[in-house]
Amino acid sequence: EADIYQTPRYLVIGTGKKITLECSQTMGHDKMYWYQQDPGMELHLIHYSYGVNSTEKGDLSSESTVSRIRTEHFPLTLESARPSHTSQYLCASSVASGLYEQYFGPGTRLTVT
Amino acid sequence: QKEVEQDPGPLSVPEGAIVSLNCTYSNSAFQYFMWYRQYSRKGPELLMYTYSSGNKEDGRFTAQVDKSSKYISLFIRDSQPSDSATYLCAMETSGTYKYIFGTGTRLKVLA
Numbered sequence: 001e002a003d004i005y006q007t008p009r010y011l012v013i014g015t016g017k018k019i020t021l022e023c024s025q026t027m028g029h030d031k032m033y034w035y036q037q038d039p040g041m042e043l044h045l046i047h048y049s050y051g052v053n054s055t056e057k058g059d060l061s062s063e064s065t066v067s068r069i070r071t072e073h074f075p076l077t078l079e080s081a082r083p084s085h086t087s088q089y090l091c092a093s094s095v096a097s098g099l100y101e102q103y104f105g106p107g108t109r110l111t112v113t
Numbered sequence: 114q115k116e117v118e119q120d121p122g123p124l125s126v127p128e129g130a131i132v133s134l135n136c137t138y139s140n141s142a143f144q145y146f147m148w149y150r151q152y153s154r155k156g157p158e159l160l161m162y163t164y165s166s167g168n169k170e171d172g173r174f175t176a177q178v179d180k181s182s183k184y185i186s187l188f189i190r191d192s193q194p195s196d197s198a199t200y201l202c203a204m205e206t207s208g209t210y211k212y213i214f215g216t217g218t219r220l221k222v223l224a
Contacts, residue, residue: 042115042201042213042217045212090156101147
């Protein structure tokens, strides 16, 4: 089983609140990713990082931000949650070169009321 | 049109059946093809990984890639109830480190 962790697993929060979804991995992977997954829909890449102090926006427009101050930690922040942010958020990591296997965390299911 | 198309199912089969799961794609630059399995309330886990065209076998699972038809398949032999999950195909263009996922096919294997 992959050593990648996400907290919280479930979160119900009111509109306008600031939230941070945590993601940590103990595999020493340089690359990390955040995906959004809705039922019956494909995973959409919202942010990725190639290493410390490197972050990029993905293909899906997102109002979230990320930071990568430490290799093992890649938190995602929503400054002001809205009902449209209700979704499953998946964090993943991979090695820097060669096989591009991505290891996924268990996900955070976010509900904004 | 989506870059990757996958039938969402659900697909119900009896235990022991051979299951065929498929994806089609439109981007001829894709070179890496992957199949992930996702159980309910869990993150996806990698099942099979293929580079370019050809077949790859791992136990009861066989992945096939036909680049000329832009079509990939995952076969599961002797399916088990524990195979019940959503199966996601994913593809990547060499060097981009960004995957394009299908919507996933829900599979239910009946005991």
